[in-house]
């Protein structure tokens with residue numbers, strides 16, 4: 001193959017762009033294996049780099065593998081490629097996305113690896129009184145203020161080594177991979193070196209299960225705001241509503257606009273403030289998601305008063321299953337702070353033996369504690 | 377499509393899909409182009425009814441390749457997905473050999489070789505797609521992979537990494553040219569990351585108003601433009617109500633078509649009420665729509 005001098009420079013330039021962009025995505029928290037980087041590089045040869053929208057779609061097809069990562073991808077893309085052409089039907093992501101998504105990275109300072117992230121950082125406005133006030137007693141305005149404070153809370157869990165999944169068999173990609181890495185290194189590919197040699201670390205997954213049954217009415221809305229704050233502030237978060245049925249809310253809550261997220265989430269839950277089948281719904285969660293993989297090695301938080309009409313034995317059993325696979329199980333009970341409350345009611349008593357941490361959740365201060373427990 | 381050697385552009389892919397009645401946005405067209413050019417599977421995820429399965433069917437119409445469909449379900453296994461030995465015919469062969477006295481003269485090994493020869497092999501979709509012979513490669517549709525289990529995914533990953541399948545008794549089948557592979561998932565369960573990384577990925581969203589109008593127009597006959605517009609607008613509204621099963625494009629098409637059949641010139645609340653079942657399938661969801669106010673939605677749609 002004969003390449004002109006110019007083409008070589010072009011190609012080098014492309015390599016730099018590609019590895020730089022991928023490094024930025026990683027700094028913002030996405031997992032991008034080297035294999036995907038190479039497919040992205042090849043894709044750019046096919047779609048060209050003249051139009052940023054072409055680069056954008058090629059990146060999405062090759063570097064992103066779930067819709068939850070799209071916000072971060074968009075923000076990093078915009079930052080890296082400055083301005084993207086207006087994509088046909090989709091609204092341009094708001095600028096806040098960018099601030100939020102890059103905030104983590106920026107705080108880590110130079111060469112900001114996710115690994116340097118402090119365990120937990122909480123920033124509060126001086127509304128100390130509100131911190132202690134029971135959500136059930138808050139006015140709408142106070143709840144709104146509380147929610148703004150929640151959005152400023154930051155979540156992080158300890159990091160664990162991630163296991164990168166390699167395809168089981170060697171394929172042609174392997175050789176290309178070696179060659180491309182070698183080439184990139186020759187072209188003083190600093191970012192590439194970093195991309196391949198730094199040991200990636202992943203935070204543990206955080207799974208939040210919110211009881212939305214009638215008995216939780218005074219708290220569920222405030223707690224949903226809290227969960228939204230967690231979903232947007234941190235990656236690898238999954239959220240579900242537990243009512244008479246199980247509803248996955250991760251997607252609904254992924255919008256950065258709290259009101260929109262809240263509307264989407266409450267809209268998705270058809271049985272808001274309905275009855276409770278805590279044990280049965282937890283069975284569904286374990287069968288469909290939790291024990292199958294989502295809860296494995298994860299920090300699982302149940303936000304519920306533990307009130308269950310069903311057989312407490314089922315709840316106990318399901319909590320035991322969950323506890324076996326999870327890294328840590330936290331139960332947040334807003335009633336815990338109620339004077340005279342003892343967790344003896346059927347469901348709660350059956351669940352407690354399988355809980356690592358039992359905490360309150362009736363006001364901001366207790367949620368601050370939750371953030372700390374989650375991070376521990 | 378005949379020229380394999382010439383690379384296509386995204387715009388060309390979009391046009392070709394459109395010629396075959398599929399209206400893709402630039403994102404999907406890019407993912408399709410990359411899948412074709414890089415010979416990698418295309419993984420389409422999204423809610424039911426957003427047009428994932430139809431992509432594979434359209435690709436088959438476009439390329440002229442045979443559509444080979446594997447519908448996944450819980451507990452799907454190699455026997456149903458890859459290949460199976462036809463035991464009853466093997467048995468019959470064995471009996472015939474014995475009856476005609478051939479068996480006496482033939483040693484066990486020869487007989488066994490006969491029994492495990494290609495003529496007793498029943499090829500299921502995955503093997504069919506790999507062992508497709510010459511000519512235009514087929515389009516392999518692995519539909520709703522989220523219904524299958526982990527082990528099946530692991531098998532798929534292996535097969536898709538090499539475009540080859542081993543049958544222990546016969547040896548290795550390799551695709552002369554890789555099939556075009558489309559995998560869909562409704563995301564009731566997360567597909568394993570390793571499998572995702574093997575594929576080009578596209579998250580399929582419900583189309584925007586204008587594209588949905590164009591899709592309905594193309595997929596229905598003799599429905600007034602006005603109705604189509606209103607249907608698309610109303611369905612867009614339904615999707616914001618947080619229904620248990622939000623209507624997909626398929627439902628928009630059905631709804632518009634049945635309104636057309638009723639000879640309606642425009643949507644009104646009586647008509648909408650009478651035909652609600654064609655667009656909102658679950659009773660709970662219908663109630664939710666009524667609670668929200670079907671009239672309001674229709675009114676808004678009329679202004680679209």
Ligand SMILES: Nc1ncnc2c1ncn2[C@@H]1O[C@H](COP(=O)(O)OP(=O)(O)O)[C@@H](O)[C@H]1O
Nearest residue numbers: 397398399424425426427428429430591625626
């Ligand atoms: N972009 C599109 N262009 C043309 N028709 C579409 C499009 N999207 C969806 N459809 C129509 O909607 C119907 C449902 O799509 P389908 O592929 O079955 O959805 P999914 O597999 O995502 O559940 C198809 O039969 C097709 O007629």
Ligand SMILES: [Mg+2]
Nearest residue numbers: 428429519560
């Ligand atoms: Mg389908």
